[in-house]
Amino acid sequence: MSAVMKAPDVRDAYLASLAPDVHSLAGPGPEWLNALRAEAAACVNSQPYPTTQDEEWRFTDFGLLRKTAFASAADISLEVSLADIEPFVLPESEKSRLVFVNGIYAPHLSACAGLPQGVVISNLAAGLPLHDAVIRTHLAQQVDFHNEAFAALNTSHIRDGALVLITKDTACPAPIHLLFIATGADMPQANYPRCLIIADAGSTCALIEDYVCLNQGVYFTSAVSEITLGENAAVEHTRLQRESLSAFHMAYGAVALARGSNYTAHNIAFGARISRHDLRIKQNGEAAQCTLNGLALISGRQIADTHTVMDHTKPNGQSTQLHKCIADGGAHAVFNGKIFVRKDAQHTNAAQQSRNLLLSNKARIDTKPQLEIFADDVKCAHGATVSQLETEEMFYLNSRGLDALTARNLLIYGFAEEIVDRIPVTSLIKQLSKTLSEQILEHT
Amino acid sequence: MSTTLEALINRPYEYGFVTDIESDAIPKGLSEDVIRLISKKKNEPDWLLEFRLNAYRHWLTMTEPVWANVSHAKIDYQDIIYYSAPKPKKKLASMDEVDPELLRTFEKLGVPMHERKMLANVAVDVIFDSVSVTTTYKEKLAEVGIIFCSFSEAVQHHPELVKQYLGSVVPSADNFFAALNSAVFTDGSFCYIPKNTRCPMDLSTYFRINNAESGQFERTLIIAEEGSHVSYLEGCTAPRFDTNQLHAAVVELVVLDNAEIKYSTVQNWYAGDENGVGGIYNFVTKRGLCKGVNSKISWTQVETGSAITWKYPSCVLLGDNSIGEFYSVALTNHHQQADTGTKMIHIGKNTRSRIVSKGISAGQSNNSYRGLVKISAKADGARNYSQCDSMLIGSACGAHTFPYIEVMNSTAKVEHEASTSRIGEDQMFYFASRGIGGEEAVSMIINGFCKEVFNHLPMEFAVEATKLLGLKLEGSVG
Numbered sequence: 001m002s003a004v005m006k007a008p009d010v011r012d013a014y015l016a017s018l019a020p021d022v023h024s025l026a027g028p029g030p031e032w033l034n035a036l037r038a039e040a041a042a043c044v045n046s047q048p049y050p051t052t053q054d055e056e057w058r059f060t061d062f063g064l065l066r067k068t069a070f071a072s073a074a075d076i077s078l079e080v081s082l083a084d085i086e087p088f089v090l091p092e093s094e095k096s097r098l099v100f101v102n103g104i105y106a107p108h109l110s111a112c113a114g115l116p117q118g119v120v121i122s123n124l125a126a127g128l129p130l131h132d133a134v135i136r137t138h139l140a141q142q143v144d145f146h147n148e149a150f151a152a153l154n155t156s157h158i159r160d161g162a163l164v165l166i167t168k169d170t171a172c173p174a175p176i177h178l179l180f181i182a183t184g185a186d187m188p189q190a191n192y193p194r195c196l197i198i199a200d201a202g203s204t205c206a207l208i209e210d211y212v213c214l215n216q217g218v219y220f221t222s223a224v225s226e227i228t229l230g231e232n233a234a235v236e237h238t239r240l241q242r243e244s245l246s247a248f249h250m251a252y253g254a255v256a257l258a259r260g261s262n263y264t265a266h267n268i269a270f271g272a273r274i275s276r277h278d279l280r281i282k283q284n285g286e287a288a289q290c291t292l293n294g295l296a297l298i299s300g301r302q303i304a305d306t307h308t309v310m311d312h313t314k315p316n317g318q319s320t321q322l323h324k325c326i327a328d329g330g331a332h333a334v335f336n337g338k339i340f341v342r343k344d345a346q347h348t349n350a351a352q353q354s355r356n357l358l359l360s361n362k363a364r365i366d367t368k369p370q371l372e373i374f375a376d377d378v379k380c381a382h383g384a385t386v387s388q389l390e391t392e393e394m395f396y397l398n399s400r401g402l403d404a405l406t407a408r409n410l411l412i413y414g415f416a417e418e419i420v421d422r423i424p425v426t427s428l429i430k431q432l433s434k435t436l437s438e439q440i441l442e443h444t
Numbered sequence: 445m446s447t448t449l450e451a452l453i454n455r456p457y458e459y460g461f462v463t464d465i466e467s468d469a470i471p472k473g474l475s476e477d478v479i480r481l482i483s484k485k486k487n488e489p490d491w492l493l494e495f496r497l498n499a500y501r502h503w504l505t506m507t508e509p510v511w512a513n514v515s516h517a518k519i520d521y522q523d524i525i526y527y528s529a530p531k532p533k534k535k536l537a538s539m540d541e542v543d544p545e546l547l548r549t550f551e552k553l554g555v556p557m558h559e560r561k562m563l564a565n566v567a568v569d570v571i572f573d574s575v576s577v578t579t580t581y582k583e584k585l586a587e588v589g590i591i592f593c594s595f596s597e598a599v600q601h602h603p604e605l606v607k608q609y610l611g612s613v614v615p616s617a618d619n620f621f622a623a624l625n626s627a628v629f630t631d632g633s634f635c636y637i638p639k640n641t642r643c644p645m646d647l648s649t650y651f652r653i654n655n656a657e658s659g660q661f662e663r664t665l666i667i668a669e670e671g672s673h674v675s676y677l678e679g680c681t682a683p684r685f686d687t688n689q690l691h692a693a694v695v696e697l698v699v700l701d702n703a704e705i706k707y708s709t710v711q712n713w714y715a716g717d718e719n720g721v722g723g724i725y726n727f728v729t730k731r732g733l734c735k736g737v738n739s740k741i742s743w744t745q746v747e748t749g750s751a752i753t754w755k756y757p758s759c760v761l762l763g764d765n766s767i768g769e770f771y772s773v774a775l776t777n778h779h780q781q782a783d784t785g786t787k788m789i790h791i792g793k794n795t796r797s798r799i800v801s802k803g804i805s806a807g808q809s810n811n812s813y814r815g816l817v818k819i820s821a822k823a824d825g826a827r828n829y830s831q832c833d834s835m836l837i838g839s840a841c842g843a844h845t846f847p848y849i850e851v852m853n854s855t856a857k858v859e860h861e862a863s864t865s866r867i868g869e870d871q872m873f874y875f876a877s878r879g880i881g882g883e884e885a886v887s888m889i890i891n892g893f894c895k896e897v898f899n900h901l902p903m904e905f906a907v908e909a910t911k912l913l914g915l916k917l918e919g920s921v922g
Contacts, residue, residue, distance in 0.1 A: 055511065059850075343839065358854040361821060369860070371845040376836035376866045386819075386851040386858040 012049040014066045015149055018190060019044045020156055027159060029128060032136055040145050040155035047149040059334040059366040060276055060305040065248050070190035070220045072157070073102035076183060077109070080214070085109055085181060088212050090427050093177035096121055098162050100180045103191035103221075105160050109179075118170035118203075124161040124196065131165060138198055142226045142254035148278070151252045154192045154224040161194030164207065168230070172205035175425050179210045184217025184244050193223045201230035201258070206424050207237045213244040213271070223251040229261035231285065236264045238423050242435070243271035245300065251277045259285030259314075266423050268432065269296040269304045270439060276305040283345075287316040294323035295419035297439060298331040299363075305334040310352075312345040321352040324419055326412060327363035338370045339380060346375050352382040357415055359388065409440045416440075473522045476500065479627055482527045486596055486630070489603055492610075499616035499626030506620045512783040513812040513844055514752050516725060519690055526628045526661075584644060590674075591636040592647055595663050598634035605636055609667055613696040613733045613760070621692040621754075622729040625661045629694065632663035637672040637703070646902050648677040662693040668703035670736065675706040677902060691750075693728045701736030701763070706744070708901055709757075710909055713749035718807075720779025723751025730757040734766035734792075742769040743786065744900045746909045748916050751780060756814065758787035761795035761823075768797040771897040773909070775916055776809030776841070785815035785832075785846075790823040790856070799830035802894050805841035806917055812844040819856040826853060830860040835893055837867055837917065865893075887914035 025038050049066070050057040080101050089097070098121060099109035105123040112121045120127065128135060145152040162178045180193045199205055209225060221243060229235055243249045249272040255263055269275055281290055296304040310319045325333035333356065341348045356365045369382040389411050397407035413436060420432045470481055479500055483493040508519070585592055591602060598606050616626035637643055668674055678695075691713075697705050707730075716723025726749075732741035743757040759768030770786035788797035797817065805811040813832045834843035845862045867889050875885035890913050891898070898906045 346839070356851070358851055358856070361852075361854050363854065364850070364852045366851070367849045369845075369847060369862070371834075371862060371864065372842065373834065373836065373844065373864055374842045376839045376841070378836075378864060378866075380862075380864040382845070382860075382862050384847065384849055384858070384860040386849060386856060388854050388857075 011045045012047075012149075015044050015047070015049055015153065018070060018153055020072070025156075029125070029159075030132060033128075033158065036140055037156050037158055040140070040152045043146050043152035044149060044156055047147070047152065050149065056307065059332070060274070060303055062248075062250075062274060062276070064274060065220065068188050068218060068220075070188045073104060073189040073191050075104045076185070077101035077104055077106035080106065080109065080181060080183065082109060084214060085179065088179055088181075088210065090175070090177050090208070090425060092425050092427055093175050093208065096172070096174045097177040097179060098123065100162070100193055102183055102185075102189060102219075103180065103193045116170065116173060118167035119172050120163065120165035121176055122163050124163045124194065125159065127163040127165075131163070134165065134198065135163070135196065138226065138228055139196055140226070142228070142256055142280075142282075143224050143252050144254075144280075148252060150222050150250045151224055154194060154222045154252070157192035158194055161196060164195075164197040164205070166199045166203040166205050166233075168200040169202040170200075171203065175206040175208055177208045177210065179212065180221070180223070182211070182213040182219050182221060182243060182247065184213050184215030184219055184247070186217070188218045188220070190220040190222065193221065195223075195225035197225070197227040197235070199227075199229050199233040199235050202232050203230065204234040205236075207235060208425065208428065209237065209239045211241045211243050211249065211271075213242070213247065216244045216246055218246045219244065220248045221250070223249070225251070225253045227253070227255045227263070229255070229257050229263055231258045232260040233258070234262040236424050238266040238425070238428065239268065239277075240432075241269040241271055241275055241277070243275070245271060245273060245302065247272045249275040253277070253279040255279070255281040257281065257283045257285060257288035257290065260287050261285065262289040264291040265293065266419065267292070267294045267306065268419065269298070269306070270435065272302065272304070274303045276307070278307045280309040280311070282311045283313055283317040286314045288314070289317070290319040292319070292321040292323070293419050293422050294321075294335075295416055296325045296333050297416055297436065298326070298333060299328035299439075301330050303332045303334070307336045309338045309340070310350065311340045311342070312348045312350065313342045314344060315346045315348070317345055317348045319350045319352075322355070322419070323353070324355045324357070324415065325365055325367075326357045326359065326416060327365055328359040330360070330362040332364045333366075335367045336370065337368075337382070338372065339382070341373045341375050341378050341380060343374045346377045348375065348378040348380065350378070350380045354382075354384040356384075356386040357388065357412065358386055359412070409437070412440050413437060470525065470527050472525050474500075474524070474526055474628065478526055482628060482630065485527065486599070488599055491607060492599060495611065495616060496627050499623050502617040503620070503623035503627055506623060508620050512754050513810065513814070513846070514754065514781040514783050516752055519725070521624070524690065527630060581645070588641050588644065589638040590641065590643055591634065593634055595629070595632040595634050595665070598665075602634070602636070605667065606634065606665065609665055609696065609698055611696075613698060613731050614694050614729050619729060621727040622694050625663065625692045625694045625729070629661040629663040632665075632693070634664075635666040635674065635676065637668045637674045639669040640671040641669070642672065643674040646675045646677050660691055662691075664693070664695040666696070666705055666707070667698045668700060668705050670701045670703060672703045674704075675902060676708070677905060678707070678709045679711050689722075690725050691727065695728070695730040695757075697732035697741055699732065699734050699736060699739040699741055702738045703736060704740040704742070705732065706742045707732070707757070708905055709745040709747075710905055710912070711745070711747050711749050711753070712912060715749050715778065715780050716751040718778045720751065720808075723780070724749070725752045726750035726755065727752075728755040730755065731760065732758065732768070733760045734763050734768065734795075736766070737763045737792075738765045739763050740767040740769070742771070742900065744771040744897065745773070746897070746901070746912070747772070747774040747782060747784060748912055753780075753782040753784055755784045756786055758789070759797065760789045760791065761797065762791045764792040765794045766792055767795070769900075770797075770799045770801070771900045772801045773804070773894045773897045773913070774802070774811055775804045775913055776806065776811045777916055778807040778809060780809040782810070783812040783814055785813045787816040788818070788828060789816075790819045790826040790828070792823060794825040795823055796827045798828070799832070800896050801832040802897055803832070803834045803843055804837065804890065804893070804913070804917075805834070805843050806837040808840045810842040810844065812846060813862075814846040816848040816850070817858055817860070818850045819853050819858065821852040823853050824855050826856040828856075828858045832862045833893070834862070834864045835866060835890075836864065883914065883918060886917055890914065890917065
């Protein structure tokens with residue numbers, strides 16, 4: 001018997017069809033990157049395709065994805081012009097924008113001029129020769145691709161991606177806009193966007209990770225983002241998922257917090273036929289703080305699944321989470337929020353709320369807030385509600401002359417706006433508020 | 445827990461079986477032959493044997509569930525004796541012969557004298573003759589037409605009722621342990637409340653008429669006909685010793701129109717020693733079906749014993765306007781593990797459910813609440829409120845909450861909240877400054893924490909449960 005444990009080969013033909021072929025694994029990048037990609041490709045083969053039989057995938061059936069064959073995206077970035085992306089451009093980020101078309105870097109659409117010293121915003125391929133050591137230390141270190149088939153798939157496809165490095169005690173003056181455009185081409189394509197964000201000790205920055213589409217086509221986005229915060233660093237991260245309504249979106253986010261750092265996230269999901277966002281946050285240092293805001297507004301036959309893990313491993317940590325789902329039509333919203341408080345994480349203060357609005361009898365909401373506590377001197381609470389619009393609130397608005405439809409839309413808007421309003425970029429709030437009212441109108 | 449109590453619990457039960465065990469036990473292991481033998485020994489009708497065999501055949505295709513937040517060594521199902529006839533215990537002449545430690549526990553719990561004697565297996569004197577007590581009870585119940593007997597008796601005397609309802613709430617293939625129970629159950633309780641009858645007293649298992657050991661694979665079936673009402677008590681606060689490690693019971697409740705069942709449990713089985721060696725694995729399937737309109741099921745449980753508790757008393761709210769309630773206190777100490785909670789399945793219109801769960805973890809124990817609230821598409825106007833609070837005592841224990849909320853109806857209202865707290869030094873100081881000692885203070889704080897649940901226990905149970913928690917936590921807070 002061989003003493004070496006080998007990962008079982010449970011090769012799933014569909015996943016294998018998405019994985020890069022062996023020849024392309026040896027790319028032009030550094031040797032360690034090729035090795036990493038090969039390791040990830042092996043992991044794709046050692047993991048089964050997730051089904052509703054798996055506890056973590058119980059409510060979200062990704063079986064539909066399997067019915068479509070996706071080709072790896074070709075570089076058609078030059079076919080996209082600045083005018084095409086105009087609706088998504090944020091004036092605040094005019095000089096701090098990276099644009100990717102189908103996951104491939106588009107330099108002619110990006111703008112990263114006049115950045116202060118200590119701020120690096122570039123594509124990963126260009127950043128590699130300059131920051132090889134830093135990238136090597138952090139890339140694929142946080143996302144658990146050994147146990148997540150789709151994270152492994154993305155990792156095996158790393159060619160390029162977004163790279164943000166903020167050096168010690170530097171404040172990035174403008175929000176950084178990472179715009180991922182899907183063209184929604186005629187042929188179903190698979191895109192593999194990747195983000196690596198490292199905020200060194202004492203630095204601050206605001207990030208906008210934005211997934212948009214130009215056409216309502218069928219495509220598959222498998223995204224991975226890794227964020228590392230140094231001591232006392234602060235990152236405010238807005239993540240927008242406004243993919244095509246026929247698209248599949250599967251994303252992993254992993255965030256590591258050092259002592260005294262502060263991470264705030266606004267996760268907004270409007271699009272995709274089936275979407276799933278897995279966010280894992282680990283407080284590795286004392287007194288780290290974390291705020292998570294989430295909103296999913298879906299209708300038709302959309303499925304939006306958000307899984308978050310908030311892991312408190314050191315004392316005096318804090319976390320606050322508010323996740324809202326609005327499901328109309330035959331939509332299905334899923335929320336699973338885990339909070340771990342490890343043995344050493346005394347004096348943790350963790351609060352989590354899941355608020356859900358169910359607007360139709362064909363819609364469905366599954367929510368599972370989950371607490372696992374191993375320390376005794378902590379303050380932890382969670383709450384979950386599923387409800388519909390209050391008749392009293394409706395009556396109030398009616399009595400002030402608003403017709404039923406206007407009143408309804410106003411209440412839904414108000415429910416969602418609470419999350420949108422927390423985004424730190426004014427132009428984006430405007431953009432989203434407009435989308436929000438349009439979407440609510442569309443559903444009625 | 446005090447050392448004396450530990451000693452008591454760890455002591456092998458000395459006053460137990462004296463008859464030759466070999467004479468009426470069948471060999472270890474499980475097979476169709478063993479099931480046929482059990483059925484034959486119990487003189488069961490063919491349909492019941494068929495029920496058992498079907499369950500067994502299905503059980504063979506199932507695998508042991510691994511999703512619960514507990515860990516234990518693999519159970520060897522072929523290493524269990526599945527049938528042994530009820531054995532008469534040696535009667536003791538007087539209370540003087542009873543183990544003094546057991547007496548101390550009774551003293552602390554305030555168990556009434558005649559009950560102490562029954563529990564300690566002392567021959568009861570003329571005044572409190574258990575036979576006469578139970579006979580009086582039996583007469584009283586028969587007057588109003590209530591059937592309350594052991595499951596085996598019910599199979600012999602009321603086969604039509606058993607046949608109609610057995611497996612109707614917990615199908616024999618429901619889950620691994622329910623299937624095992626359905627195949628090999630030996631006895632249990634049966635209770636039938638006729639139409640428009642209010643049971644005149646709380647029915648309690650340890651006053652059950654035939655007084656035989658209910659055993660390892662217990663089966664309980666309670667049927668409340670239209671407009672009836674019954675309050676049923678299971679278990680008792682006194683520590684219960686048992687040589688069987690695995691317990692897989694099934695409890696089925698059926699409630700028809702406008703009827704109500706209130707089911708209260710106090711469980712204090714052997715929990716293993718302070719190093720987590722030994723102790724009972726309590727894997728129970730309890731489910732009630734609110735079949736009729738305006739029906740109601742209320743589960744109240746105080747779980748303090750067993751090395752592992754795996755238990756989810758559930759309500760299927762099928763009838764319109766039916767109500768399900770679940771009130772639970774689960775306490776774990778040392779290396780105990782509890783994964784307990786409830787399921788509320790809303791199917792009928794305007795169904796309501798309420799869940800109040802209090803978990804207390806001490807020592808190196810782990811205590812999990814796992815609950816499901818499911819509102820199906822047709823359950824218009826369904827309403828649920830859940831609250832689960834955890835208390836941690838010491839820094840080596842764990843408290844976990846796994847609430848599943850699945851809503852498919854847009855007129856439903858579901859609320860869930862959970863919190864975690866501990867006994868703070870400031871609270872202890874406050875008590876101390878008012879001259880209240882440590883143990884008493886802990887007892888009072890715990891009592892306050894669990895009050896909402898204890899309020900739903902029958903009076904005498906509530907009093908004993910309060911003391912029991914204090915007793916179980918002795919020495920945990922320093």
